[in-house]
Amino acid sequence: MEKTAALNASFTSYSLSFNKILTPKNSMAAVSFLASFSPRIHSLSSPFPSLSIKPKRPTNTFQVRSVAAPTEDVAGFDDMVSGKQRKYYMLGGKGGVGKTSCAASLAVKFANNGHHTLVVSTDPAHSLSDSFAQDLTGGMLVPVEGPDFPLFALEINPEKAREEFRDAAKNNGGTGVKDFMDGMGLGMLAEQLGELKLGELLDTPPPGLDEAIAISKVMQFLDSPQYSKFTRIVFDTAPTGHTLRLLSLPDFLDASIGKILKLREKIASATSAIKSVFGQEETRQNAADKLEQLRERMVKVRDLFRDTDSTEFVIVTIPTVMAVSESSRLRASLSKENVPVRRLIVNQILPPSAFDCKFCAVKRKDQMRALDMIRNDPKLSSLKLIQSPLVDMEIRGVPALKFMGDFVWK
Numbered sequence: 274m275e276k277t278a279a280l281n282a283s284f285t286s287y288s289l290s291f292n293k294i295l296t297p298k299n300s301m302a303a304v305s306f307l308a309s310f311s312p313r314i315h316s317l318s319s320p321f322p323s324l325s326i327k328p329k330r331p332t333n334t335f336q337v338r339s340v341a342a343p344t345e346d347v348a349g350f351d352d353m354v355s356g357k358q359r360k361y362y363m364l365g366g367k368g369g370v371g372k373t374s375c376a377a378s379l380a381v382k383f384a385n386n387g388h389h390t391l392v393v394s395t396d397p398a399h400s401l402s403d404s405f406a407q408d409l410t411g412g413m414l415v416p417v418e419g420p421d422f423p424l425f426a427l428e429i430n431p432e433k434a435r436e437e438f439r440d441a442a443k444n445n446g447g448t449g450v451k452d453f454m455d456g457m458g459l460g461m462l463a464e465q466l467g468e469l470k471l472g473e474l475l476d477t478p479p480p481g482l483d484e485a486i487a488i489s490k491v492m493q494f495l496d497s498p499q500y501s502k503f504t505r506i507v508f509d510t511a512p513t514g515h516t517l518r519l520l521s522l523p524d525f526l527d528a529s530i531g532k533i534l535k536l537r538e539k540i541a542s543a544t545s546a547i548k549s550v551f552g553q554e555e556t557r558q559n560a561a562d563k564l565e566q567l568r569e570r571m572v573k574v575r576d577l578f579r580d581t582d583s584t585e586f587v588i589v590t591i592p593t594v595m596a597v598s599e600s601s602r603l604r605a606s607l608s609k610e611n612v613p614v615r616r617l618i619v620n621q622i623l624p625p626s627a628f629d630c631k632f633c634a635v636k637r638k639d640q641m642r643a644l645d646m647i648r649n650d651p652k653l654s655s656l657k658l659i660q661s662p663l664v665d666m667e668i669r670g671v672p673a674l675k676f677m678g679d680f681v682w683k
C-alpha cells in the first residue's frame with residue numbers, strides 16, 4: 274500500500290500535454306508530440322536515452338502544421354464518460370500493440386470519473402494481472418486496488434470455460450450414445466452419430482470459439498443482479514484474427530446445427546434397428562439443445578458487438594506499416610459486420626527529441642510513413658485519431674495506468 278501511495282504521488286506530479294501535430298517538409302502528414310514532463314520523469318532511466326521524454330522546451334526538425342491544439346479533447350472522453358446507462362468498450366488489435374494497457378487505463382479513468390467499472394479479459398495469458406500488477410485470476414470479480422471509485426476485474430480463462438461447457442455437454446449424452454452404438458456393432462453409424470456430439474465439436478473447437486464461450490460466460494454474469502451496478506464494461510479482446518472469427522461464429526454454428534439436424538433425419542429414416550438406438554432420444558436432444566443454447570448466446574454476443582447505442586470497438590495500433598495495414602483490414606471487416614468503430618489509438622509514437630540518434634531518426638521516419646498511411650487510408654482516416662507516445666517506462670500498476678489514461682483518454 275505504501276509503495277502504491279508513493280507511486281501515486283510521483284505520477285500525479287507529472288504533467289503531460291500534447292502540443293501540435295507536426296509535419297515534416299514535403300510529407301503529406303506526420304504526427305509527433307510535444308510532451309512536457311517534470312524533470313522527475315526525465316530522470317527515469319531508459320536504456321535508450323534518446324527515447325526518453327524530454328522536459329518542456331520543444332525542439333524538433335519538423336515544420337509545424339497545426340492540427341490539434343494542446344487542449345483539444347482528442348479522444349472525446351467527455352462523450353465516453355457521460356451518461357449512466359451501461360456502455361461497453363471493446364479494445365482490439367494486433368498482438369502486443371498495447372491493447373491491455375489502453376483497456377486498463379480506460380477502465381481506471383472511468384472508475385476515477387465515478388463509474389462503477391468492470392474490466393474483462395478473456396486472454397489465457399492473464400495480461401490484466403500483469404498490467405495492474407495484481408493477481409486478478411480465478412474467473413471471479415476481483416476488486417482492483419487504487420482507483421477512487423470501485424473498479425473490478427474479471428479474467429476468464431477461455432480454455433477452462435470451454436472445458437466446463439464440454440463436460441456439461443458430455444453429461445448430457447456426449448459419448449454415451451456412441452458407446453452404446455459401438456456395443457451394438459453399429460460402428461459406421463456411430464461415427465456419423467459422432468457428429469451429433471457437442472462434446473466432440475468442443476474437442477476440436479473452430480478458431481474463435483474459446484473466446485466466444487468466454488465472452489458469452491461474461492454476458493451470463495452481466496445479466497445477474499450482482500453485476501447490475503456496472504455502468505462501464507471494458508473488454509481487452511483477443512488479437513485481431515480471433516475477434517474476426519468470433520464475429521462469424523454464429524453463422525458457423527448455424528451451419529453446424531443445420532448439419533446435425535439433417536444427419537439426424539437421415540439416420541432416423543435409415544433402419545428400424547437405428548430406431549431402437551433412438552431410445553436415447555432424450556440425451557441426444559439434450560446435446561442438441563446445448564448446442565442451440567450456445568448458438569443463441571453467440572448471437573447475443575454478436576448483437577452486443579453491433580449495438581451502436583451501447584457498444585464501441587476501439588482499434589489499437591502502432592505506427593508501423595504492418596500494424597496499420599492490419600488495422601485497416603480489421604476496420605474493413607468490422608464495418609462489414611456492422612460493428613461500430615469511432616476511435617483509433619496509435620500507440621508508442623516516438624516523442625520529439627532535439628537530437629535523434631541514427632536509430633531513432635530511422636525509426637521516426639518509419640513511423641511518419643505509417644502515420645501518412647493512416648491519413649491516406651479512407652477506412653482509417655475517418656476515425657478519431659488518438660495519439661499515444663512511447664514512454665520510457667513500463668506501463669504497469671494503477672498509478673502508471675492513470676498516468677497513461679490522462680494522456681490517451683482526453
Ligand SMILES: Nc1ncnc2c1ncn2[C@@H]1O[C@H](COP(=O)(O)OP(=O)(O)OP(=O)(O)O)[C@@H](O)[C@H]1O
Pocket residue numbers: 367368369370371372373374375396400512620621622661662663664665666667668669
Ligand atoms: N505507450 C507505451 N509506451 C511504452 N510501453 C508501452 C506503451 N504501451 C504499451 N507498452 C508496453 O508494451 C507491452 C505490451 O503492452 P500490452 O500488454 O498492453 O499489449 P497487448 O496488445 O495487450 O499485448 P497482447 O496482445 O500480448 O495481449 C507492455 O510491457 C506495456 O507496458
